[in-house]
Amino acid sequence: MATEKTGETSTDLYSQVIIRPAKRADLDELFTLTDQVGWDVSKELLTALFDSLEQGHYIVADLHGKIIGSRFVVVLDENTVMFDFLIVDKKYRGNRIAKKIADATLKIAGERNVVLWSVPDRIELNKKVGMKIGGGNLYFCDGFFDPETLYVDKQHDAAEVKVVSASEVDFEALLAYDTSIITFQRRKFLKVWLAKPSAIAFVALTDGGEIVGYGQVQEAPHAYFISPLYADTPSAFMMLLKAIIESIPKNSKIFMIMNVDYVAWAEVLKRNKDKINVYPENPIQMMYTKENLVMPKFSSVFAISCTGAYPA
Template sequence: MSSARFAVRTMTRRDMDMAVAWAAMEGWNPGIHDAESFFAADSNGFFIGEVDREPVATLSAVSYGDRFGFLGFYIVKPEHRGKGFGMQIWNAGLGWLQGRNVGLDGVVAQQDNYKKSGFKLAYRNVRYEGRGGGHLSADGGLQPLTALPFQAIEAYDRPFFPEERSRFLSAWIFQPQSTALGVVKNGSIEGYGVIRPCQRGFKIGPLMADTPEVAETLFLALKAGVPPSEPVYLDVPEVNREAVALATRHQMDVVFETARMYTGDAPEISLDRLYGVTSFELG
């Protein structure tokens, strides 16, 4: 099949649903309502590669301002791999993010290839699997995020991400069927977290907290609304020892890992207070 018939275009919102379905088939277990939030982040940052108008490859290259971008959804349909289509859509995405420090969460099988494209390892993210259930504490300063000013949530979130991401955040924390909680003490947010339904089970992400105790309060509250028969996932930056300890303490098992990589220097973010990554697809 000639690569001359291959063309890359920007995804539509409907295409996003297909990309999420492909991610599910890859075993990445995306959230049921992720597509809407992803598209809100950067509607021009999602690409689809087609051969004679048949979709064969996807890639997200979401820009956050003029200085940072994040790659995800790098998928080529199995029957079309090895034909150069992946590299063509990859180059299109990097071209879109030209001039920015670009991050990604690389699966083990692709990490050497990413290094060849100039990406450098910063740290590992590890996916833990546990179970739902437990009791929702009546104290601890828990409040639904819907009761808090969005500007306050946005300000708390800012140290945890390289650039402002208000469009994405406003969609993410209020997505359907999700629960978003914050811990507020003396009028200030000391942590927040979101849990959402996925193709299998539920994922907590992000989970951010000023102290291990606040992280524990949020973690227990978020998973309390999930039936004990359902799996709960938490994607932990391995460099945060307290986050690893949280997952271990609650008898969660390692099921997946990625390498957080950047083309430039690793951004200075509050990893010591980041207990759960928002999304492997968009950072």
Template sequence: MAAVVDRDGFRVRKASLRDADDIWGIVREEGWRPNNLQLIRAYMEIAKDGWWVAEKDGKIIGCVMVYSFNETHTFLGYLIVKPEHRGKGIARALKAEADTLAADRAIVLVANEAITPMYLKWGYKKSMRSGVGKYVVTIKNIPVAEAAEFKYEIKDYSEVDWKAILDYDTTFHVIPRERVLRIWFRIEHSQTKVLLLDGKIAGYGTIMPANDGFAVSPLYGDTPEACLVLLKRLVAPLPPASPVYLTIPDSSQAGQTLLAANVDTAKQTVYGYVLETGNSPPLPKWSNAMSLISVSFCFL
């Protein structure tokens, strides 16, 4: 049975997949984009023992997600309380359960500017990494030379050696995350493509429907050119004028190049910072990530 902690006027309990629709309702009402029910279900499968919800009168009014990659690092996301229930200690109660689950692990998240002061008050500190922006772009121009495109081969991930993909992923995120990627790559209607240069992986990216458009999440490449070539291939089949959501670190040269080339059709929807209670896990190619695997904005 899911653990329950009673509070003044509400209770906090562990969530299950049966709560996915209600959690999706909270996320949708909050206006977090891009998101959809399939993504919520994927996150719940990834962090199957790490979701908590707050209830009042039998209705879910808040949620939080915690996922521990290993014995030293935990990621936190989806800490949301419905507006009409804020200021009553519910977020703090949800965070307390997250802290208990994290145990002695360092907690890392990406928080938007509006709620960053709350986390700083709770003892988090800003990471030395660059800030992160969430953008929606109607992509009209991807500035990459035509000759560059012919250098690369692009395959569906299912046609590429799985171990090679995992090895490549750990050049970006040194903590192995095979289970995360297996779940992520099979999200309904998603497509994951791998970029090859001379037979070796030079990048990979996933695109999927989300809200009123499509999310590119993640997109990694060895060079800005590789990122842009892969992005061009990922978005090529989309209907004209489709909104495309990306989560771009400030230090991503490819991301900033894309934004500059589409300045009239790119809009920043949220901006935030990497926050942590300890040292973040190493991300050696942070600046090579054109778009993070995060659509929750609190999950790298």
């Protein structure tokens, strides 16, 4: 097989590609790759991920100084790692570049259990290399929310909740709540994630000061990205979503990767049925090599932080 650009054979290309750690100077090219494959992520988001990962765990495929692929590894604990952002430049697909990248990330993983959120078109490929489906389906969702529809129905939820800026909440308390959702503590990631310049984050509190949810919205190239939104009660969910929508420019498009089975979502979708698009025919699924990643509070997860990277 010859490539369109160079005329070199697949074997030649495979041998010439160097797998190396990503550098900060690579972020512009990495952003171009995500845009090429249609991922609505910002350069700011990629920078945050780069800054939160262990050194050497964001890798790129380099062909004569040009980045043609990438992937990164998140160490969740001594027994578990997560893979994400596997990208290969469209012009170089079919040359086993993805395999070379995968081999490098598997070397980093060692004997640990590997988990990932698999996008639909890779599920069968992941099965072929021994990965199993763990469930917890997520779905792409985009559209517009009318803030006037985001009100709390007291007949269904009488809990007293208030929403405040995340900057008003003790970080350790927020970290403890975040850990209760995803089971793995991610101190460095959460600090970097909340500090992104375009990020606006809110926390839902009970009258007694207990955290029962938090959510964040950030700019993306073609929309605003809710990433994440966790809430234990319908009141917390509705109030957080309303605060998020009211914090961005009016009539802005929203993008999410969401848990369509989230109970309180049905009412919001009903109220905005002509403005919201959900794509349930293409679920993103948790996959694993040795042991499924079980999240005891997955019912509190409405939207995740990005396509993988961290469990939610």
